[in-house]
Amino acid sequence: MNSKTVLITGASRGIGKAIALRFAKEGFRIAITCKNSKSELLRTKAEIESMGSPCLAYVGDMGSYPAVKELFSLITKTFGSVHILVNNAGISHIGLFTETDPTVWNTIINSNLTSVYNCCHQTVPDMVRAKSGKIINISSVWGVCGASCEVAYSASKGGMNAFTKALAKELAPSNIQVNAIACGAIDTSMNSFLSKADKESLTEEIPANRLGKAEEVAELTWQLAAGNDYLNGQVIALDGAWI
Template sequence: MSAKTVLITGASRGIGKAIALKFAKEGYNLVITCREQETELNKTKAELESLGVNCLTYLGDMGSYEVVQELFAAARNQFGTIDVLINNAGISHIGLFTDMNFKDWNEILNTNLTSVFNCCHLAIPGMIAVQKGKIINISSVWGITGASCEVAYSATKGGINAFTKALAKELAPSNIQVNAIACGAIDTQMNQFLEKDEMDALIESIPANRLGKTAEVAELVFQLASGNDYLNGQVIPLDGAWI
């Protein structure tokens, strides 16, 4: 039986890279993307290929429909059907809402939410054709509760959560499952701006008394991608009982 193919956006580092490594260890073909970090993306590709799998890299903005069209054309040319889509690409923006300008708003909206539309819109026809597929969206607990000084980020993640629930209802008759993981504080470069006392206070506020690990996100993603087909339309918090 030929290997399945997973497409992961934002996979040069952090959560996306951890997810890619997990799927590589399970023998999947991989398509990985990032917007700008070409050197890191190529390093990740080499690491994945050292595990004996095939990997296609693509550098581009997933918020552009034309770019995503090119990505899917290249992926299908090399691997055929995309079996699993993982929408992980995302950026944060921290600051007062009143200080935010339209350019920043539009950038985070395109990167975090429009990218999910673009990738799903191009992946779904192939999944419907074979009557199976998995879509997993990487979201945030701030999409559930909202975060002060992260209004735009919270809005995009809340949009992903609602998008996930609605799309799952449309695609369930075609045996396609759509779920989201609402991550809490995960140990990635996105949190490295915090001073030590700020990080200590953050960890103290989490009942698990630590940050989450990228490998833990990857394990849950793989469970959703390979597991129970009746689990559908869910936004699953992964936050150490934080929120």
């Protein structure tokens, strides 16, 4: 059993679940969260525990600072400090900018960017004291180049990328690494709105000639968590050479 604890937000399904299972394979103590999908989160928890890893599941909005404080209080009581933080919680939205009202904008920014601030703000002090830690932010290629009809989503992920680079510079003297994975088109439920024809058209745009897999994001996340301490402040594209 690994003595370290990893927190993965937004882990009821898709990329977050795949990441949680990858760390369970290594015997980590695991904390997972979701905002709404309690039944799916509990199924993920059961799957993690069946692999021999202890798991804490928390249902709450990572965009809410009080909720995140409550989460970290539970983690501290159950496992102690968080050694690896994976900020994966987030939502997508497609629509014209002129039809993106303030409620939609604020919801996306809170879910995708403020959540990263909240979780980092809670875990960084312990990492600084320990002079050790890894923070991995699950971002998007649209945070690098932007996407038409996804202005709010692109802005939130662009903010995450800048946050990653800035925080890495601040924490590097404390031997803490902060990196981001800019995902391309990954075959998850977030893309379930696409028709078969849309998926085929999208696949034709990607030089790798396929969508990515959640397990591939999970493997890269694990490599960043377990690997080179000199790799820091990077936004790494995982997109099949798409962008």
